[in-house]
Amino acid sequence: MFNIGSYDERIKDFNWSISEQELGYKPGSVINIGWYCSDRLCEMGGADKPALIWEGFGGKEKQYTFNDVRLASNTIGTFLRELGIRDEDRVCIFLDRNPELYLSFVGILKIGAIAQPLFSAFGDESLHVRLENAETKAIITQKKHVSKVRKIRDSLPHLEHIIVVDYDGKRPLQEREVAFSLETATPVESLEIFPTHAESPSVLHYTSGTTGQPKGVKHVHYSLISQYLTAKWVLDLKEDDIYWCTADPGWVTGTSYGIIGPWSMGITQCVLDSGFSAEAWYRFIEKNRVTVWYSAPTAIRSLMKAGDEVVAQFDLSSLRHLASVGEPLNSEAVIWSEKVFGKAFLDTYWQTETGSMMISNYPGMRIKPGSMGKPFPGITAAVLDPNTHEPITETGRIGLIAFKPGWPAMMRTYWNNEATYQSKFVNDWYLSGDRASIDPEGYFWFTGRDDDVINTGGHLVSPFEVESALLEHEAVAESAVVAKPDEVNMEVVKAFVVINPEFEAGGDLELKIMNFIRKRLSPLAMPQEIEYVDSLPKTRSGKIMRRLLHAQEWGEEIGDISTLEDDDA
């Protein structure tokens, strides 16, 4: 039997109090995600159950029970408190996917501070804008990444502490740096948990938009109510499951469903912190007897590319349930997974902003490969007419995906940017920025984004950020960045560049530009191609028409240019 029972039954009279009751939360009382992910499970008799099975490069392994998570998070929480970290202070986690990442996330939440996880492959510039915006007080990092923090700390007056979790004493620590090792610290048996309430801030995730700097999406402790129940009903997690979420907690999937959802349910999860290869992934599933697997379309397409023969070399019979998120899951990938794993990947759709799954395929519900499925119970979703912002009633017509605000995990604002947050709402609807249509049976079909943001391998890239990096190079006079089609990543970044007259295209100019921007951008945002052009298409007021270049790349009809020219919003 599936946890959700029947979707059609669940959507009748749905109420989030179902989740509140299961979690023993009474409205108005204390709710602390850190406590729910550790202490509560121990109190319920799960102290000795494995919480985390971790594997790093070279097959190095570590295991932690829920009691270990409780103790380690107490220890980290106490250490942070002694440094002077207080509730609502921002603590950035800038670590590879090692156990300290997961354990410090829980510890930060326990003391009421705000966890700000950032992808460890970010370069110093990417790190800088996010720490500056959040006025982050402490950063937890490792030797490997500390040099990036050193480069920027002088212009970050709020950054008081740089905590190094694997300090080996070989080189002296520098100003503001302090060593902390879970292995040598005395475990702290009891920690006074900060009494956070429903609306107390919990997690700050940065996400890229079309214009401006990345936005800090502010979540609150009450998000647990959504994350717990969606993990239970959509991922169908059960007591004995071994769950693998392949996402890095630098992104919301890796926290909502790589920490909070599964751990609040007391589920054992495993983490693989090594590079991608089909063999390594299948071996990991085989070795850990993974039962529930939450991954992303680009990974699935890469596995597809590696071929069916590789699958046959491993015993993957433990797999019971597969789900996917982050980008359109094409029907070929769904059909392929059903063929080789005997289970179809079920697509789920949501965003950093929504905090939890919004539209999904549910265990037991008929899947239509290529469709994102139906709204989670309690979620009011619609596609709106782009002009009137009224829900489209006829089926099959494409509109803007929108949600009625009010589910527990919805972002509460963009950090320091309330105006942009407000701009996401029209007529009482939250606009996702994506487009879709709805079929006669109520299934949603994703058609694309409503803005210029590029989704490469499930990671959002702001064309503005890439263009700005390019413009800093002396040879670049103008630039426009759009997505171009790619077999595995669906979209990759392509840059159009007008060069200054004193420079010449060709030679090693492209290499020089690439090396220059590499220092400023996340590796995921790097263009795969630079095309030199004499000029860029612009609106009358001088705004670059990315959509025209985009249409060219995708071989699409360019459509009515006059509307594009007036489109200066």
Ligand code: WT7
């Ligand atoms: C954007 C959100 C929330 C998980 C990770 C992404 C795209 C997400 C799907 C899907 C088609 C999808 C949308 C969305 N997206 N899931 N199942 N099918 N597109 O979080 O970085 O905030 O990105 O990813 O465009 O708006 P994110």
